[in-house]
Amino acid sequence: xxxxxxxxxxxxxxxxxxxxxxxxxxxxxxxxYEVTSVLGGKLIDFPGHVARLARSLGELEMAAPVTDAELLxxxxxxxxxxxxxxxxxxxxxxxxxxxxxxxxFPDPATTPSGIVLFTQSKPGLADAPAAKTGWxxxxxPDVRWGRRDIKTTxxxxxxxxxxxxxKAGVDDAWFTEDGFVTEGxxxxxxxxxxxxxxxxxxxxxxxxxxxxxxxxxxxxxAQMEVEERSFTLAExxxxxxxxxxxxxxxxxxxxxxxxxxLGSGKPGPVAVRLREIYxxxxxxxAV
Ligand code: PMP
Numbered sequence: 696x697x698x699x700x701x702x703x704x705x706x707x708x709x710x711x712x713x714x715x716x717x718x719x720x721x722x723x724x725x726x727x728y729e730v731t732s733v734l735g736g737k738l739i740d741f742p743g744h745v746a747r748l749a750r751s752l753g754e755l756e757m758a759a760p761v762t763d764a765e766l767l768x769x770x771x772x773x774x775x776x777x778x779x780x781x782x783x784x785x786x787x788x789x790x791x792x793x794x795x796x797x798x799x800f801p802d803p804a805t806t807p808s809g810i811v812l813f814t815q816s817k818p819g820l821a822d823a824p825a826a827k828t829g830w831x832x833x834x835x836p837d838v839r840w841g842r843r844d845i846k847t848t849x850x851x852x853x854x855x856x857x858x859x860x861x862k863a864g865v866d867d868a869w870f871t872e873d874g875f876v877t878e879g880x881x882x883x884x885x886x887x888x889x890x891x892x893x894x895x896x897x898x899x900x901x902x903x904x905x906x907x908x909x910x911x912x913x914x915x916x917a918q919m920e921v922e923e924r925s926f927t928l929a930e931x932x933x934x935x936x937x938x939x940x941x942x943x944x945x946x947x948x949x950x951x952x953x954x955x956x957l958g959s960g961k962p963g964p965v966a967v968r969l970r971e972i973y974x975x976x977x978x979x980x981a982v
Pocket of ligand 1: 883
């Protein structure tokens with residue numbers, strides 16, 4: 696079914712949407728993005744996504760193409776026009792089309808940023824069957840660049856990681872660096888020991904997940920212990936449970952790492968409870 700997408704100020708059928716071959720997003724992955732989930736027709740964690748977009752743009756000295764209020768209006772308009780009940784809104788801002796290929800950044804006064812948004816319908820997004828059985832993951836070396844805190848569209852290695860996972864017959868890959876887990880291909884990684892939740896501290900090594908921030912806040916409110924520190928693969932394999940978080944997977948239990956089953960081999964109680972709390976609270980705060 697044809698969607699209505701948003702391209703540089705216009706709402707157009709997806710077949711009519713056009714981007715220049717000189718767009719720096721296309722030529723150089725000179726672009727940042729956000730993915731906001733939609734549940735019951737409302738946007739989940741929207742303020743967090745807008746704030747992170749502003750940070751990504753700032754770190755890359757890229758101009759914001761529209762105001763935050765306009766962004767909210769465009770998100771809502773696309774959700775309405777495409778009849779999205781459960782699904783996602785994808786947003787990408789690129790450094791635009793300078794009319795030629797050149798490594799130097801173009802002058803933003805003459806080359807405005809480009810912006811594209813589209814929706815993906817995912818009926819029953821919050822009831823993913825995988826949440827009942829949990830994900831199996833493999834570990835792979837983290838060979839991404841050093842500014843993983845900026846949400847750029849340089850997603851080739853994470854895509855390769857997802858394919859390595861698929862070929863290994865599992866659901867995802869966890870990146871490791873110097874023996875420590877950084878994050879998943881498109882999610883933040885956690886282990887649980889007893890009732891203590893352990894996840895890598897924020898730095899340039901990982902994306903500052905919007906779901907991560909919300910889940911850690913809810914965990915603390917529920918009197919769970921949270922420790923933000925790096926953990927090794929061996930520590931993860933010996934943990935009671937593990938899980939990942941992202942805007943589209945919410946809280947997803949992890950039950951196996953490199954062939955080693957965690958705890959009972961089933962989703963653990965902390966992950967299951969945090970998923971319930973996250974979905975309940977974020978639906979309440981949805982816009
Ligand atoms: N880390 C990486 C590498 C990601 O791609 C994502 C999802 N975009 C996340 C973490 C989770 O971030 P969020 O909770 O904001 O979706």
